[in-house]
Amino acid sequence: MTRPPATPLAVSVRDATEADMAEIQSIYTFYVTRTAASFEEEPPSVAEMTRRLAATRERGMPYLVAEEKGAVLGYCYAGPWRERSAYRYTVEDSIYVAPYVVRRGIGRILLTALIDRCTRLGYRQMIAVIGDSANQGSIGLHRSLGFRQEGVLRGVGLKFGRWVDVVIMHRVLSGDDRPLPDGATAPPLPAHEDSAPLLPTHEDQRR
Numbered sequence: 754m755t756r757p758p759a760t761p762l763a764v765s766v767r768d769a770t771e772a773d774m775a776e777i778q779s780i781y782t783f784y785v786t787r788t789a790a791s792f793e794e795e796p797p798s799v800a801e802m803t804r805r806l807a808a809t810r811e812r813g814m815p816y817l818v819a820e821e822k823g824a825v826l827g828y829c830y831a832g833p834w835r836e837r838s839a840y841r842y843t844v845e846d847s848i849y850v851a852p853y854v855v856r857r858g859i860g861r862i863l864l865t866a867l868i869d870r871c872t873r874l875g876y877r878q879m880i881a882v883i884g885d886s887a888n889q890g891s892i893g894l895h896r897s898l899g900f901r902q903e904g905v906l907r908g909v910g911l912k913f914g915r916w917v918d919v920v921i922m923h924r925v926l927s928g929d930d931r932p933l934p935d936g937a938t939a940p941p942l943p944a945h946e947d948s949a950p951l952l953p954t955h956e957d958q959r960r
């Protein structure tokens with residue numbers, strides 16, 4: 754028997770607070786303990802997740818939740834792609850949707866909002882480091898929002914007794930005309946000829 758298509762859920766997106774961290778930790782625990790989407794093997798505590806929220810805020814980067822009727826159904830945040838200073842205008846995204854509401858549009862709403870926020874802050878590029886080349890949900894979500902697959906690192910993780918791939922996906926943020934996050938100036942990005950067309954941001958659509 755085929756299942757009827759699930760109805761999209763109308764969630765609202767807002768900045769995460771400390772009060773959300775127990776629900777966020779519960780969503781993340783599911784994926785840490787049952788999937789190779791995350792390469793962590795022990796679920797972090799609520800206190801550790803709260804510390805990570807504070808670190809994201811201190812960097813001035815967005816940490817967002819999707820909420821419906823007061824319940825957190827998903828979250829995402831941006832972090833530095835790598836710590837060395839020349840990488841400072843490139844971010845990495847992380848996104849998790851509660852397992853009982855996947856494929857109902859929440860991931861797209863959250864990641865679109867994160868792309869929008871990072872673009873407005875002046876970041877130039879976003880990278881997804883996707884655990885497991887069998888992770889069709891994350892690969893499909895990123896592809897649907899203009900990310901291009903740049904490569905697969907074969908078997909770089911060992912989890913649940915098997916070697917796990919990492920898929921690297923990449924998207925240019927349409928921010929060339931905006932000031933960089935720290936107000937510095939930079940030349941336009943080099944052309945990414947094969948990149949998927951850039952999606953308009955929420956801000957562009959309001960114009």
Ligand SMILES: CC(C)(COP(=O)(O)OP(=O)(O)OC[C@H]1O[C@@H](n2cnc3c(N)ncnc32)[C@H](O)[C@@H]1OP(=O)(O)O)[C@@H](O)C(=O)NCCC(=O)NCCS
Binds near residue numbers: 850855860894
């Ligand atoms: C990846 C994840 C965040 C996607 O969130 P979601 O709410 O299920 O995604 P959406 O319903 O918004 O889907 C948006 C689009 O992504 C693609 N997509 C989502 N799930 C997919 C799947 N299982 N297979 C193929 N494509 C998929 C589709 O193009 C989909 O659009 P459509 O439903 O109109 O066809 C969610 O599956 C998740 O939390 N997975 C586990 C954690 C994880 O892998 N996180 C990413 C770490 S980098």
